[in-house]
Amino acid sequence: MTSENAASAAGLRIRPPRQERSRQVWARIPDVGVQVVEEGGYEAFTIAAVCGRADVAPPTVYARVDTKDALFLAVYEHGIAQVSASQEVFSDQRRWDGLAPERLVREAVTELAGVFFRHVRFLRAVVLISGAHPEVERRGSVHARRLGEEFTAVLLRAADRIAPRTRPPRPARASPCSSPRWYSASPTSPASPRRRPPTRSSPRSSSRSRPATC
Structure with a gap:
């Protein structure tokens, strides 16, 4: 990890509260943050908006996080934990x-x-946010992959009891169009044989049966 990445990761860390009263106050922040995200997305998500709805002073939040993005990712993980509990x-x-x-x-x-359906408002918001937020996209991809694997594992329990439905092959029919040259060369390709100009048939030859055409 480069020094720039390390500094970025450090800025997203949460400093957990140590006192019981601080833990009780902080416990309200993620729930309120999820509500703000569901209603207005990332644009409406500000530290001031979260503090106002949770009825806490901004220094209480800044004691735990350094940036809005750090608070948002903490709220995101809280919301995803609720989705994970459902699955x-x-x-x-x-x-x-x-x-x-x-x-x-x-x-x-x-x-x-x-x-x-139970988490549609939160999931709709974070899907829209992920288009402009690489970290949310990365974390969301991990969660979606895990959900897909768990769902697939359930379906595979019945794989050996579901007989594949195969359609029997259709019998081949003899036809003038079944010659390989009809599929290997088009009338305009160099491999196509040149057609001779039509000749006027005699009355005797016209009475003969003509070959089937395609």
């Missing part, structure tokens, strides 16, 4: 034991949708 259902083995494949897939999808 613990996927790691609950008893929840999925004995379910028929159709029911397992249906209920797994329902649970996944429930995770997003």
Whole structure:
């Protein structure tokens, strides 16, 4: 890690409170911060806005963090922890034991949708923020990957009981168009044979059966 990166990481650290009263006051900050993010996104998220809603003085926050970004990432982690708590259902083995494949897939999808619906305001806000905030994008990618892996693990429990549905091959039909040259060369390509100019057929030849055309 370079000195610049180390300084940046140090500026994002949280200094945990040591006294019980300070811990109680600080405990209100993340919940209020999530509400501010849900309502107004990163633009509305300021230390003054959080302090005003949490009814704490700004020095209380600055005693724990140095910058707005450090406070925002602490709030972000608090919100993501709530989302992670909702997705613990996927790691609950008893929840999925004995379910028929159709029911397992249906209920797994329902649970996944429930995770997003319960936290839709927070997730919508952080997705928009991640487009302009590399650290939020990085952390969000890690969380999304973990959620995807847990969801997939549930579905794979029924993989050996779901028979693949394959369509039987269609029988080949003899046709003048089935010659390989019809697929390997187009009428305008150099490999295409030149067509001879049409000749006027005699009455006798016109009565003969003509070959099928494509």
